[in-house]
Amino acid sequence: MKKHNLVSRLELTNITKQYPGCLANDNICMTLMPGEIHALLGENGAGKSTLVKTIYGVVAPDKGDIIWDGKEVSITSPSIARDLGIGMVFQHFSLFETLTVSQNIELCLSKAQLDKIGDLAKRITHLSNEYGLNVNPTRYVHSLSIGERQRVEIMRCLVQSVKLLILDEPTSVLTPQEVAGLFGVLRTLSKEGCSILFISHKLHEVTEICHKATILRGGKVVDTCIPNSETPASIAKMMVGDLAEQDAGYIKREGSKQIFHVKNLSLPAKQPFGTTLQNINLELKAGEILGIAGVAGNGQDELMAIISGEDDRNVKKSLSLDNLDIGHLHAGERRKLGMAYVPEERLGRGAVPEMSLMENTLLTHSNGFVKNGLVEWKNIKEYTSALIAKYKVKCHGEFSEAKSLSGGNLQKFIMGREIGQNPKVLICAHPTWGVDVGAALAIHQALLALRDQGAAILLISEDIDELFLLADRMAAVCDGHLSPLVKTETTNIDQIGQWMAGTFINKLSNHPQEAKA
Numbered sequence: 139m140k141k142h143n144l145v146s147r148l149e150l151t152n153i154t155k156q157y158p159g160c161l162a163n164d165n166i167c168m169t170l171m172p173g174e175i176h177a178l179l180g181e182n183g184a185g186k187s188t189l190v191k192t193i194y195g196v197v198a199p200d201k202g203d204i205i206w207d208g209k210e211v212s213i214t215s216p217s218i219a220r221d222l223g224i225g226m227v228f229q230h231f232s233l234f235e236t237l238t239v240s241q242n243i244e245l246c247l248s249k250a251q252l253d254k255i256g257d258l259a260k261r262i263t264h265l266s267n268e269y270g271l272n273v274n275p276t277r278y279v280h281s282l283s284i285g286e287r288q289r290v291e292i293m294r295c296l297v298q299s300v301k302l303l304i305l306d307e308p309t310s311v312l313t314p315q316e317v318a319g320l321f322g323v324l325r326t327l328s329k330e331g332c333s334i335l336f337i338s339h340k341l342h343e344v345t346e347i348c349h350k351a352t353i354l355r356g357g358k359v360v361d362t363c364i365p366n367s368e369t370p371a372s373i374a375k376m377m378v379g380d381l382a383e384q385d386a387g388y389i390k391r392e393g394s395k396q397i398f399h400v401k402n403l404s405l406p407a408k409q410p411f412g413t414t415l416q417n418i419n420l421e422l423k424a425g426e427i428l429g430i431a432g433v434a435g436n437g438q439d440e441l442m443a444i445i446s447g448e449d450d451r452n453v454k455k456s457l458s459l460d461n462l463d464i465g466h467l468h469a470g471e472r473r474k475l476g477m478a479y480v481p482e483e484r485l486g487r488g489a490v491p492e493m494s495l496m497e498n499t500l501l502t503h504s505n506g507f508v509k510n511g512l513v514e515w516k517n518i519k520e521y522t523s524a525l526i527a528k529y530k531v532k533c534h535g536e537f538s539e540a541k542s543l544s545g546g547n548l549q550k551f552i553m554g555r556e557i558g559q560n561p562k563v564l565i566c567a568h569p570t571w572g573v574d575v576g577a578a579l580a581i582h583q584a585l586l587a588l589r590d591q592g593a594a595i596l597l598i599s600e601d602i603d604e605l606f607l608l609a610d611r612m613a614a615v616c617d618g619h620l621s622p623l624v625k626t627e628t629t630n631i632d633q634i635g636q637w638m639a640g641t642f643i644n645k646l647s648n649h650p651q652e653a654k655a
């Protein structure tokens with residue numbers, strides 16, 4: 139990082155935000171210098187999102203000052219933040235699929251900004267070349283990969299001459315190759331004096347790229363550090379205190395009998411920009427974890443929806459559980475036979491936002507809690523309360539609405555709820571997405587224990603490190619095709635990264651038998 143001048147880019151003093159029953163930010167003080175890449179770390183519910191939303195003008199703090207380039211400012215809306223030169227890339231992108239890159243970027247610019255820029259497409263091409271972003275202004279967003287979409291979001295900030303770029307878990311959706319590309323862009327921006335504030339739970343990335351880190355716990359700053367003089371383990375300790383154990387080299391298993399089959403599954407996309415599944419074949423064994431890597435949008439959602447029954451098209455001959463065709467059964471009937479699911483989208487599909495945690499527990503427990511037509515609320519309450527304690531879900535109790543939980547805490551709740559049903563087959567997408575290191579360890583161990591009891595687990599994830607850690611066998615999806623399935627010990631990140639980019643597809647059409655396990 140170059141020392142540009144001594145005036146800080148951003149200084150926060152005593153930022154405080156109280157939600158009903160929860161002090162999300164408690165007198166937070168923090169300084170960012172020009173060109174500094176700064177990580178904001180902390181366990182789930184520590185207050186990171188609340189703080190960045192305050193900086194971006196989405197959340198109004200109850201107390202505290204924001205000093206920007208040496209002057210006190212009041213950021214009461216994102217447009218004020220953008221005018222100051224603050225850009226934010228959220229975890230969920232906000233692009234219109236039916237518009238081009240250029241049209242999407244135009245939508246967030248004021249008339250004055252557009253007049254100043256002149257030819258927007260030319261400006262995008264210029265910036266794209268300058269930063270190696272490889273963004274084509276004429277492409278339609280629906281034709282872009284997730285990594286490309288993220289670069290459009292970054293471009294959207296760059297055309298507005300960003301001085302502080304905030305990124306919320308930017309690498310969770312990228313292939314390893316795309317992560318390397320993103321880090322290159324961030325380093326260039328930093329050299330030019332742009333400050334970067336980076337929320338992440340991937341500590342090895344923090345030690346690789348960040349100049350400084352601030353660690354939050356319970357809404358307070360508990361530590362700061364220079365990440366490249368630390369290790370992921372020492373940073374984890376600052377975040378969650380002593381970790382009893384560390385995730386490392388779990389035993390791989392072979393699995394026993396084949397319990398769940400997907401056979402010759404081809405299915406046209408249901409949504410206009412969805413993915414068509416192309417002759418998917420896989421066999422899942424009891425007592426194994428099968429990991430499927432892939433960049434979001436390559437058929438994972440469609441595969442999950444058809445397996446769970448959420449997509450109710452009849453695929454009778456293509457899905458079987460314990461040699462019983464289940465492709466024509468509805469979701470509830472499949473659950474009764476011993477299937478459980480954790481979808482990618484927590485709010486809306488994994489849990490009903492306005493319902494309490496107890497009600498959300500009842501929704502997926504098809505085999506219990508209802509006797510003679512009556513709901514057994516007392517039992518549900520006890521069960522939910524035990525689940526909250528076991529997975530250390532931070533909330534105000536069983537009656538909390540799902541939407542009031544932080545992302546990581548809701549994820550812990552949903553994982554715990556599904557694992558707790560002791561399913562025969564668990565299909566889960568992104569089991570630890572947005573979950574802090576301590577909770578991720580607990581979830582990993584619960585998944586392994588479930589496997590060791592004989593359950594078959596299909597793990598769909600963009601977190602390639604996690605797949606290598608947990609999966610006994612692995613494959614990747616790209617454009618609706620499934621790559622060959624291989625034992626995890628016989629492959630490596632490079633090969634899976636290439637499969638995620640689709641290098642196996644031509645070979646597959648020449649040699650269809652390679653698709654089989």
Ligand SMILES: Nc1ncnc2c1ncn2[C@@H]1O[C@H](COP(=O)(O)OP(=O)(O)OP(=O)(O)O)[C@@H](O)[C@H]1O
Pocket residue numbers: 157158160161162180181182183184185186187188189532542543544545546547572574
């Ligand atoms: N609108 C809200 N109403 C009530 N409580 C809220 C609201 N938004 C956040 N909270 C609470 O504030 C605390 C901090 O939440 P925040 O989302 O900032 O945490 P976080 O560090 O970003 O967590 P995660 O890593 O899980 O995303 C949490 O306990 C959360 O439940």
